[in-house]
Every structure is written in C-alpha cells, then in structure tokens.
Amino acid sequence: MTLDPPWQPPAWELDPSQPLYEQIAHRIRVEIAASRLPGGTRLPSVRDLAASLRVTPNTVMRAYAELEQDGLLETFRGQGTFVARSSGVEARAQARIARQALEHVRRVAADLGMRVEDLLRLGAEAGGGEDDDAGSHRV
Amino acid sequence: MTLDPPWQPPAWELDPSQPLYEQIAHRIRVEIAASRLPGGTRLPSVRDLAASLRVTPNTVMRAYAELEQDGLLETFRGQGTFVARSSGVEARAQARIARQALEHVRRVAADLGMRVEDLLRLGAEAGGGEDDDAGSHRV
DNA sequence: TAAGTGTATTAAATCACATGATACACTCAG
DNA sequence: CTGAGTGTATCATGTGATTTAATACACTTA
Numbered sequence: 001m002t003l004d005p006p007w008q009p010p011a012w013e014l015d016p017s018q019p020l021y022e023q024i025a026h027r028i029r030v031e032i033a034a035s036r037l038p039g040g041t042r043l044p045s046v047r048d049l050a051a052s053l054r055v056t057p058n059t060v061m062r063a064y065a066e067l068e069q070d071g072l073l074e075t076f077r078g079q080g081t082f083v084a085r086s087s088g089v090e091a092r093a094q095a096r097i098a099r100q101a102l103e104h105v106r107r108v109a110a111d112l113g114m115r116v117e118d119l120l121r122l123g124a125e126a127g128g129g130e131d132d133d134a135g136s137h138r139v
Numbered sequence: 140m141t142l143d144p145p146w147q148p149p150a151w152e153l154d155p156s157q158p159l160y161e162q163i164a165h166r167i168r169v170e171i172a173a174s175r176l177p178g179g180t181r182l183p184s185v186r187d188l189a190a191s192l193r194v195t196p197n198t199v200m201r202a203y204a205e206l207e208q209d210g211l212l213e214t215f216r217g218q219g220t221f222v223a224r225s226s227g228v229e230a231r232a233q234a235r236i237a238r239q240a241l242e243h244v245r246r247v248a249a250d251l252g253m254r255v256e257d258l259l260r261l262g263a264e265a266g267g268g269e270d271d272d273a274g275s276h277r278v
Numbered sequence: 279t280a281a282g283t284g285t286a287t288t289a290a291a292t293c294a295c296a297t298g299a300t301a302c303a304c305t306c307a308g
Numbered sequence: 309c310t311g312a313g314t315g316t317a318t319c320a321t322g323t324g325a326t327t328t329a330a331t332a333c334a335c336t337t338a
Contacts, residue, residue, distance in 0.1 A: 019325080019326065019327095021327090033250075034250065034251050034252050045282075045283060045284085046284065047282090047283085055328090056328050059327065061284080061285075062326095075283090077283070077284050077285080078284070078337075080282090080283060080284080081283090081284075094251060094261060095266070098251075098258050098259070098261040098265055099266055100262075101244050101247045102258075102259050102262025103262070104240070104243060104244075105240050108240045109240075111169045111173065112169065112172050112233060116259070119237050120237070120244070120255070122233060122237040123237035123238045123241030123242070125234075126234030126235075126237055127238055159295080184314060185314080185316090186313090186314085186315095194297090195296065195297050195298070197296075200316075201295095201296095204316095214314090214315065215305085215315085216303065216304045216305075216314070217304040217306075217313080218305060219315080279338100281336105282335100282338100283334100283335075283336070284333105284336105285332100285333075285335100286332080286334100287331085287332080288329100288330090288331090288332105289329085289330090290327100290328080291327080291329095292327075293324100293325090293326085293327100294323105294324095294325090296321100296322080296324105297320100297323095298319100298321080298322100299319090299321105300318085300319090301316100301317080301319105302315105302316075302317075303314100303315085304313100304314075304316100305312105305315105306312090306313085307310100308311085
C-alpha cells in the first residue's frame with residue numbers, strides 16, 4: 001500500500017541566491033515548528049518534490065538528510081520519509097528556530113553595546129513600519 | 140601631510156566560511172554604529188588594511204565600496220577613505236542594523252505564527268542561556 | 279514482478295569569492 | 309618636479325560550495 005497520500009507542500013518560490021537545499025530544509029522545519037506537519041506525516045518522495053520544485057532529486061535528498069540529522073524526520077527505505085514520531089518534534093523545531101533568532105539579536109545588540117529591547121525598539125522607530133511597538137520592556 | 144594617523148582596527152579574526160568583504164564591511168559598520176568611529180575618522184589605506192588582514196587589496200576595496208554605497212564612508216582620491224561627516228552617520232548605521240535585526244525576528248516569528256515577544260521568550264527558555272529574561276512584555 | 283521508495287556515486291557545469299599582478303589617476307610633502 | 313602614498317580599474321586565474329545529470333543499487337509492497 002502507498003499508505004497515506006503524502007503531504008502537499010504549498011507553492012514555494014526558491015531564491016536562487018541562497019542554497020536551495022537550505023531553503024527547502026528551512027521551509028519544512030518551519031512547517032513542523034508551526035504544527036502544520038504533525039509527527040508521522042508522510043513527505044513527498046524525493047523525486048516528486050524535486051520535480052515540483054524544478055530541482056534535482058539530489059538537492060531534495062540533501063535537505064531531507066539535514067532534517068533527519070536534526071531528528072525532525074525519519075526515513076524508511078522503500079516506504080518514504082516521515083515527520084519523526086518522537087514526542088515533541090514541533091517543540092524541538094520551535095526551540096531551535098527560536099534559540100537561533102534570540103542568539104542573533106543578542107549578538108547584534110552586543111555588537112552595538114545595547115540591550116536587546118533597545119535594539120528592537122530602535123529598529124521599530126527606524127522605518128520598521130508594521131505594528132509591534134518593540135519595547136520599553138525587558139527582553 | 141598625511142593628515143591624521145589612520146584609525147587602527149582591533150584584532151580581527153576572519154571566518155573563512157563567510158565572504159571576507161562582507162565581514163570587513165560589517166565590522167566597520169558596527170564600529171561606526173557603536174560610535175567608536177566618529178565622522179571624519181580616517182580609515183587605514185586599502186593596502187594597509189589588506190596587509191594587516193592577510194587579504195588582497197581588492198577585497199578591502201569591495202568592503203569600502205559597499206560602505207560608501209551606504210553613505211557611511213566617503214573617499215577622496217589620493218587622500219584616503221574617511222567616515223562620512225554628514226550628520227547622523229552613527230544614527231544611520233545603528234538604524235540600518237537595528238531595522239534588519241527587527242525584520243529578521245519578525246519574519247521568523249511570522250513563520251511560526253507567533254509574536255516577537257513569544258519567540259524570544261521561547262528562545263531564552265530553550266537553552267538560550269545567558270541573562271536576559273526575554274519576556275512577558277510586548278515587543 | 280513491477281512500481282515506487284531512499285541511497286550512492288561520479289562527472290561536469292556554474293557561480294561567487296578571492297587572489298595576484300599590473301597599471302592608471304590623483305594628492306601632497308619634499 | 310619628484311616620489312611616496314592614496315584610491316581605482318582590469319584581467320587572468322584559482323577555489324570551493326552548490327547544483328545538475330545520469331546511473332545504479334537496495335528495499336518495500338501491491
């Protein structure tokens with residue numbers, strides 16, 4: 001049996017200026033973190049996803065491999081690639097992304113000798129546009 | 140006259156895994172933003188900085204060019220490259236960096252369907268280590 | 279058996295980045 | 309004027325990561 005029909009990725013535009021396999025991995029990581037890909041969900045086959053992204057199977061493979069390395073995916077030869085069933089996949093995906101984001105702003109803030117809260121507030125004032133008042137509180 | 144003795148950059152380690160010219164530009168941008176390079180300060184000559192960084196003059200040129208593009212530097216043939224005298228160089232450098240940082244966390248937060256404040260708090264909880272309580276306030 | 283999975287290998291093309299060498303244009307102290 | 313020190317331009321070359329392309333193999337299941 002072909003089990004379940006695999007998950008259908010939303011329309012993606014790949015930016016040629018960034019590594020394709022990184023972008024693919026990132027999109028999937030985000031989908032998992034956003035709880036739109038529950039544990040056990042079957043991903044498109046390497047060949048299918050490659051075809052729909054106009055990319056080589058090799059490239060998709062590399063993305064899948066990276067995510068498997070992170071423990072977000074698990075693959076079974078002959079069956080397919082699935083979102084890991086281990087408890088807390090979403091949580092781990094979220095944690096990784098959030099931690100990186102925090103580290104990033106912390107590093108930038110440290111560069112400028114500012115606190116994170118002040119950095120973000122300044123960013124909002126400086127054409128940050130959008131909503132989000134960015135501040136006046138500890139971060 | 141050779142005017143003033145040029146600014147002496149702190150010891151830098153360049154990461155081979157990232158574009159050298161980007162790193163150089165970034166470091167200088169940060170120095171300006173952190174008010175450690177007042178307007179009018181003379182930068183090392185292209186050749187000198189290149190030599191001290193064990194890099195080709197071409198690479199330093201590219202970094203300087205990028206910063207001139209941003210209006211942070213101005214160069215005078217035969218004299219050297221200087222931090223722009225226009226009012227608010229530090230402010231503009233800060234603004235650019237802060238805006239980019241904010242945009243970054245906003246994009247990541249949006250990906251996860253979270254608010255910036257929640258993203259950062261989560262990052263802090265997830266092994267963010269360090270100080271900075273990351274939260275419980277609007278950002 | 280056949281179709282569909284993941285996986286591995288190899289060769290080649292591409293591209294941004296960096297080097298190295300050289301030459302030119304300009305400014306200024308002497 | 310001269311020469312040393314600036315920025316600037318150009319060209320050929322090298323390098324490394326990325327990607328393509330074409331195969332081939334191993335496994336699972338209808």
